[in-house]
Amino acid sequence: MLHNVQDFYAHSNYAELYIEYYQNTNNGALPTSIPIYDEGIKDADFNNLLKKELRTGDFHIFDNEIIDVNPFREHANEPTSHNKMNKDKANTFAGKLAKQAAIDHTVKILKTIE
Numbered sequence: 660m661l662h663n664v665q666d667f668y669a670h671s672n673y674a675e676l677y678i679e680y681y682q683n684t685n686n687g688a689l690p691t692s693i694p695i696y697d698e699g700i701k702d703a704d705f706n707n708l709l710k711k712e713l714r715t716g717d718f719h720i721f722d723n724e725i726i727d728v729n730p731f732r733e734h735a736n737e738p739t740s741h742n743k744m745n746k747d748k749a750n751t752f753a754g755k756l757a758k759q760a761a762i763d764h765t766v767k768i769l770k771t772i773e
Contacts, residue, residue: 695760
């Protein structure tokens with residue numbers, strides 16, 4: 660379960676969508692953190708954005724069909740490709756926020772189990 664939660668933040672565009680949403684609702688300012696998914700969906704406007712734009716795997720940018728994650732395939736370099744959304748080792752702004760959200764969500768789950 661924890662691996663799936665961590666993969667969600669590392670292999671989706673959730674962090675990027677939240678950054679975009681936050682900037683659009685806060686005069687272009689960048690967030691200092693992102694909410695975990697459970698909290699993020701409580702914001703109706705952000706939840707609506709997620710329903711339309713969230714990608715959690717390897718999707719073809721035009722028809723959203725799941726495609727092979729082989730990096731040599733035709734669509735591997737598109738922005739919604741799993742190859743581009745993999746933030747496990749990324750030292751990017753979105754990657755750092757995604758990592759912190761994954762940690763926060765993992766801690767929340769572990770506290771619930773205790």
